[in-house]
Amino acid sequence: MALPIFPHNLMRENAILFELMGQVITVGQTASGVMPVTRMDGGGIWKATLSEVPLMTADHVRAWRAFTATCEGGAMPVIVEMCDKRAGPFPVVNGKRVTSANVPHDDDTPHDDGTPYECSVVSAIVGNGNLRATSILVIPTTAGSVLRGGEHFSIDHGDPLRDRLYRIASVEQTVDGPLCEIRPPLRAAVGGGTAANFDHPRCVMRLATPDAMDLLLQQRKFGKPSASFLEAFPPYPPGI
Amino acid sequence: MLPLTADEISVLESDTQRIGIFFRMATTPIVRVWLGVGDIRPGANAYDVTDEVYSGLGQLIDVPALSQLINGVADRITFHVSGISAETMNLAAAGSNVKGAAVAIGIALFGAQWQQLGPPKWLFRGRADYVTVQQRSDPQGRGVTRVMELSVGSLFTGRRRRGLSYLTDADQQARHPGDRFCERTVLYSEISKVWPTFN
Numbered sequence: 342m343a344l345p346i347f348p349h350n351l352m353r354e355n356a357i358l359f360e361l362m363g364q365v366i367t368v369g370q371t372a373s374g375v376m377p378v379t380r381m382d383g384g385g386i387w388k389a390t391l392s393e394v395p396l397m398t399a400d401h402v403r404a405w406r407a408f409t410a411t412c413e414g415g416a417m418p419v420i421v422e423m424c425d426k427r428a429g430p431f432p433v434v435n436g437k438r439v440t441s442a443n444v445p446h447d448d449d450t451p452h453d454d455g456t457p458y459e460c461s462v463v464s465a466i467v468g469n470g471n472l473r474a475t476s477i478l479v480i481p482t483t484a485g486s487v488l489r490g491g492e493h494f495s496i497d498h499g500d501p502l503r504d505r506l507y508r509i510a511s512v513e514q515t516v517d518g519p520l521c522e523i524r525p526p527l528r529a530a531v532g533g534g535t536a537a538n539f540d541h542p543r544c545v546m547r548l549a550t551p552d553a554m555d556l557l558l559q560q561r562k563f564g565k566p567s568a569s570f571l572e573a574f575p576p577y578p579p580g581i
Numbered sequence: 582m583l584p585l586t587a588d589e590i591s592v593l594e595s596d597t598q599r600i601g602i603f604f605r606m607a608t609t610p611i612v613r614v615w616l617g618v619g620d621i622r623p624g625a626n627a628y629d630v631t632d633e634v635y636s637g638l639g640q641l642i643d644v645p646a647l648s649q650l651i652n653g654v655a656d657r658i659t660f661h662v663s664g665i666s667a668e669t670m671n672l673a674a675a676g677s678n679v680k681g682a683a684v685a686i687g688i689a690l691f692g693a694q695w696q697q698l699g700p701p702k703w704l705f706r707g708r709a710d711y712v713t714v715q716q717r718s719d720p721q722g723r724g725v726t727r728v729m730e731l732s733v734g735s736l737f738t739g740r741r742r743r744g745l746s747y748l749t750d751a752d753q754q755a756r757h758p759g760d761r762f763c764e765r766t767v768l769y770s771e772i773s774k775v776w777p778t779f780n
Contacts, residue, residue: 364616379598383617383637384695473621475694526695528619574619574637 342581344503344545345411346420347391347568351404354391355565359423359493361385361508361525362571384473384525387506387544387572389421396556396564405556405566414551418573418581420504422543423493429539430492431462432485441540463539467496468517473526479509479537480518486539488512488519495542498529501575505529506544546570588698589690599691603635603701604660606709606731607683623689626700658707660731682709684733707733 364382371377396402412419426440433439443457451457463486468478479488492509510522548554549569556566585593592598601621605628606612613635615621622632687703710732753763 375596377596377598379600381600381602381616383601383615383619383621386618473619473695473697475696522694525618572618 344418344420344581345408346543347408347422348404349391349422349424352394352396352401353424354567355393355395356390357392357424358388358390359425359506360388362388384475386525387546388549389423389544389546389570390567391421391569392567393565394567396566399562402556402558402562402564405554405564409554409556412548412554415548415553416578418545418547418577419570420543421546421570422541423495423506425493425542428491428493429463430465430481430486430488431539432483434485461538461540465494465537465539466534467531467537469533470527470531472528472530474530475524475526476520476522477527477531478515478518478533479521479523481539488521490521492539493542494537494539495544496527496531496535496537498531501577502529503545504538504543506542506572545573547573584699584702586699588692592690592692592698599693599695601689601691601697601701603685603687603689605629605635605685605687606679608679608709621697623697623701626687627703628685658733660733679709679712679731683707684709684731705735707735709733 361384362382363380363385365378365380367376367378369376394405396405408419411417426438429440431438431440439462442460442462444460445451445457463481463483465479465481465483465486468480470477479494481488488509490509490511493506494509495504495506497504505528507523507525507527510524512522513520547570549571553569554566556564558564601623602616603623604612604614604616611633613629613633615623615635615637617637619637620634621637622634623629624632684705684707685703686705686707687701689701690698692698713730713732748763748766750763750766753760
């Protein structure tokens with residue numbers, strides 16, 4: 342069963358946060374001035390906050406309420422896309438970043454509603470990676486795509502993990518291609534040639550708290566709610 | 582002595598460590614969880630002959646401080662496990678299958694790139710006793726959290742809450758019926774054994 346996707350194109354947030362959340366403990370400063378820090382989270386878990394999503398029409402409100410009901414207070418995993426066109430490895434053509442590629446029919450006509458076909462701009466593959474690997478080849482095959490560090494991509498690991506989000510920490514150019522340090526560590530082993538999604542990196546998540554999508558309507562018409570999500574892991578409820 | 586590689590010793594000596602805490606309970610099927618996020622294959626170790634998967638993320642909320650027998654009084658420790666997943670709730674429901682199961686707690690050390698430096702080192706071995714399920718309401722009214730608590734005793738944990746364990750025949754029979762090891766200890770109650778002086 343396909344997971345529901347947060348309709349970010351319909352409801353564009355005013356502020357977005359996608360960060361890794363970790364568990365760190367410290368015993369405080371020792372007599373020698375050292376402050377030992379210990380991480381026990383194995384690399385961290387993704388959290389996402391979409392702040393102040395403007396709901397200006399009845400369609401917006403209905404879509405928000407429907408998605409809230411679908412999330413089931415956090416019991417239902419959903420797909421949340423990370424919209425990061427500005428920082429992604431998109432090529433520059435004629436001085437302009439190309440962040441989307443809309444293709445019409447061969448006679449240059451769009452669909453009946455005026456929309457063309459949409460396809461990915463950045464094609465990329467990864468090299469072999471073991472479970473929990475933090476160093477992996479990420480090879481963009483689109484001309485002009487350059488990795489610098491700080492980009493996000495996702496890999497579809499298939500059932501049950503599905504889409505998982507990764508952040509590139511550093512890039513080292515090697516003879517085989519860009520060798521990237523990624524965080525978090527790979528959630529599952531991947532084979533060489535697996536596609537890496539830079540256009541619409543996504544992650545399976547669930548509501549952080551049951552009230553994380555509460556909607557406060559003003560004048561019964563408008564609202565600016567926020568939504569918070571945490572990365573979700575299987576096992577999922579039956580039927581998913 | 583805990584076998585540690587030079588890399589692991591170096592990590593412990595540094596002021597930043599990356600540690601994975603592993604929990605293994607010998608039920609059917611074996612429960613293998615760790616405190617980190619996602620799955621991990623820590624490799625063959627003292628308890629797992631083959632490379633097995635340890636599940637992560639919220640399965641184990643915390644690991645209490647562990648201590649061994651001191652002056653005849655042994656700790657009974659309680660683990661708090663998330664009750665969200667069906668896996669752990671099934672475990673709670675089948676609580677009678679948990680009693681007596683061998684529990685092991687261990688740690689593994691990781692390098693700066695989260696590469697595992699060695700197999701898990703098992704620091705604590707105990708026996709699972711009973712399982713309880715608690716329901717905690719959020720003080721801000723945002724919902725209810727169901728938590729499973731697992732009580733684990735060590736080798737020296739008796740059924741009594743406190744008190745010393747004696748090497749009398751009555752106590753030994755209660756622990757191991759039919760064992761005659763302490764049968765004659767009463768004969769030594771009137772004897773003071775003086776440690777010899779060697780000149």
